[in-house]
Amino acid sequence: MKKVFYAILFSLFFSSPCFANAQQSIEQAEKNLEKVAKLEFEWSTTAPLIQKAKKALADGNEKIAEALAKEAIAQTEYGFIQAEYASKNWQEGEPK
Amino acid sequence: MKTKITWCLAIISIMILSACSDSETLKGDTEVQPAVQASTVNYQQKVNQDVKRFREFFASKFPNIELEEFVNGAYAIDAATREQWLEIEEFPPYEIPVEEGQEFFEAPFANGKTYADCFENGGIGIRQNFPYFDEKTNQVITLELAINQCREANGEQPLDYGQGELASISAYMANESRDNVFDIKVNSEAAYKAYMAGKQFFYSKRGQLNFACADCHLKISGSLLRADILSPAIGHPTGMPVYRSNWGELGTIGHRYRECNKNVRAEPLDYQSESYRNLEFYQTVMSNGLVVNGPSSRK
Amino acid sequence: MKGTRILLSSLLVTVIAAFSSITLAQESGLSAELAQGKAIAFDRRKGNCLACHYIQGGALMGTTGPGLVAMKQRFPDRQRLITQVTDARLNNKNTIMPPFGAHGI
Numbered sequence: 001m002k003k004v005f006y007a008i009l010f011s012l013f014f015s016s017p018c019f020a021n022a023q024q025s026i027e028q029a030e031k032n033l034e035k036v037a038k039l040e041f042e043w044s045t046t047a048p049l050i051q052k053a054k055k056a057l058a059d060g061n062e063k064i065a066e067a068l069a070k071e072a073i074a075q076t077e078y079g080f081i082q083a084e085y086a087s088k089n090w091q092e093g094e095p096k
Numbered sequence: 097m098k099t100k101i102t103w104c105l106a107i108i109s110i111m112i113l114s115a116c117s118d119s120e121t122l123k124g125d126t127e128v129q130p131a132v133q134a135s136t137v138n139y140q141q142k143v144n145q146d147v148k149r150f151r152e153f154f155a156s157k158f159p160n161i162e163l164e165e166f167v168n169g170a171y172a173i174d175a176a177t178r179e180q181w182l183e184i185e186e187f188p189p190y191e192i193p194v195e196e197g198q199e200f201f202e203a204p205f206a207n208g209k210t211y212a213d214c215f216e217n218g219g220i221g222i223r224q225n226f227p228y229f230d231e232k233t234n235q236v237i238t239l240e241l242a243i244n245q246c247r248e249a250n251g252e253q254p255l256d257y258g259q260g261e262l263a264s265i266s267a268y269m270a271n272e273s274r275d276n277v278f279d280i281k282v283n284s285e286a287a288y289k290a291y292m293a294g295k296q297f298f299y300s301k302r303g304q305l306n307f308a309c310a311d312c313h314l315k316i317s318g319s320l321l322r323a324d325i326l327s328p329a330i331g332h333p334t335g336m337p338v339y340r341s342n343w344g345e346l347g348t349i350g351h352r353y354r355e356c357n358k359n360v361r362a363e364p365l366d367y368q369s370e371s372y373r374n375l376e377f378y379q380t381v382m383s384n385g386l387v388v389n390g391p392s393s394r395k
Numbered sequence: 396m397k398g399t400r401i402l403l404s405s406l407l408v409t410v411i412a413a414f415s416s417i418t419l420a421q422e423s424g425l426s427a428e429l430a431q432g433k434a435i436a437f438d439r440r441k442g443n444c445l446a447c448h449y450i451q452g453g454a455l456m457g458t459t460g461p462g463l464v465a466m467k468q469r470f471p472d473r474q475r476l477i478t479q480v481t482d483a484r485l486n487n488k489n490t491i492m493p494p495f496g497a498h499g500i
Binding site: 037040041042043044045046047075078079082085086087090091092093094095096 | 150152302315357358365
């Protein structure tokens with residue numbers, strides 16, 4: 001539960017106006033993606049989002065890039081939550 | 097502007113406060129439960145209990161299906177698609193890959209040796225011994241991994257794991273082992289750890305759609321997903337490699353795992369990654385007592 | 396996020412209205428929303444509800460989840476139905492229904 005709390009705090013922190021920056025969000029998304037991939041809980045939808053964000057930024061659409069990167073970050077955070085949840089609750093699916 | 101600064105400060109202070117109160121942060125690895133401590137534990141016995149519970153689950157879910165039928169996946173439980181499948185099996189689409197596999201298998205490497213030199217009994221009739229836990233290298237060895245290890249030991253380049261030549265060789269080796277019974281052993285703490293890791297993978301929800309292997313292939317197996325019947329997990333590995341008509345060619349179990357992961361929108365793992373090998377180990381143990389019927393054909 | 400919200404709410408309108416006794420034709424005010432919701436529910440890349448559920452008028456429907464009938468009786472509390480679509484885990488922690496809202500599916 002604590003980790004979930006941190007994850008939420010984390011996303012709050014980076015979604016706050018102090019970090020309204022597409023480039024930083026993209027970097028954060030990539031960092032998170034690497035972590036969640038290591039946990040083997042990466043979503044197949046995340047890397048394409050980051051690619052789209054990069055393209056949007058290159059095209060000068062900072063706002064769109066930012067939104068896409070944020071979505072990518074959110075997906076990685078759900079991956080963290082899944083990893084955490086699975087490590088504690090996976091046995092619930094076992095036949096009793 | 098003022099509110100913006102206040103907002104930033106508030107969040108930063110919360111972060112600092114909570115960081116001070118507890119140093120635990122997001123970790124980069126999952127914790128593996130220490131399964132057992134004492135070395136006197138009978139691992140095989142523990143595993144056999146799992147196998148028993150697994151079988152009982154499917155036996156009560158599909159009370160009219162004999163255990164040995166589960167090697168046929170969805171066709172074991174659905175009379176309508178079974179008819180079509182039996183017709184296909186009269187001229188099986190994997191026949192040519194098996195023949196090609198035999199040619200590859202028998203063709204000598206540059207150094208004059210062959211695959212037969214790498215395997216017990218010349219590689220014939222041994223499919224049921226894979227995957228096994230190798231105590232020396234402390235890992236699960238699948239048949240496909242062993243094929244590539246054989247190549248590399250003889251100075252050859254490894255083959256692609258998903259489809260093509262390696263899948264054909266695997267199909268030939270399975271074909272030569274048909275009706276041999278799987279009896280995969282879990283005899284040591286290390287083997288049990290690999291088994292448990294595979295088991296955990298099987299029951300863990302992942303991907304954007306949040307599905308575990310067990311959700312579709314245990315809990316709701318037998319029901320329809322659109323027009324497709326979800327196959328029971330018991331017997332999954334026995335028919336590998338598999339010719340799927342929607343692939344239009346033969347593929348290994350790793351290829352199927354990757355496809356399944358993609359279906360739930362989880363990024364697939366690498367072929368023969370430790371987790372996939374452990375998963376195959378777990379799944380094959382769960383199919384102990386069933387026979388090799390690979391290669392097989394599926395929709 | 397806002398887009399998802401709108402999509403979800405029209406989806407709900409469909410789910411609720413499609414199974415109430417009122418026919419589509421009589422619900423002229425809702426018909427546009429209904430059509431939108433139905434499109435999402437039936438679209439394989441969006442709701443894809445038919446993968447698992449029976450819905451009147453659908454084709455190639457799965458049997459994994461319960462048929463979406465008598466929704467008003469089954470979900471007298473509308474909020475509970477919304478939760479079922481957005482994050483069914485909150486209604487039943489062992490559900491296998493994907494959390495459509497929470498995961499932005």
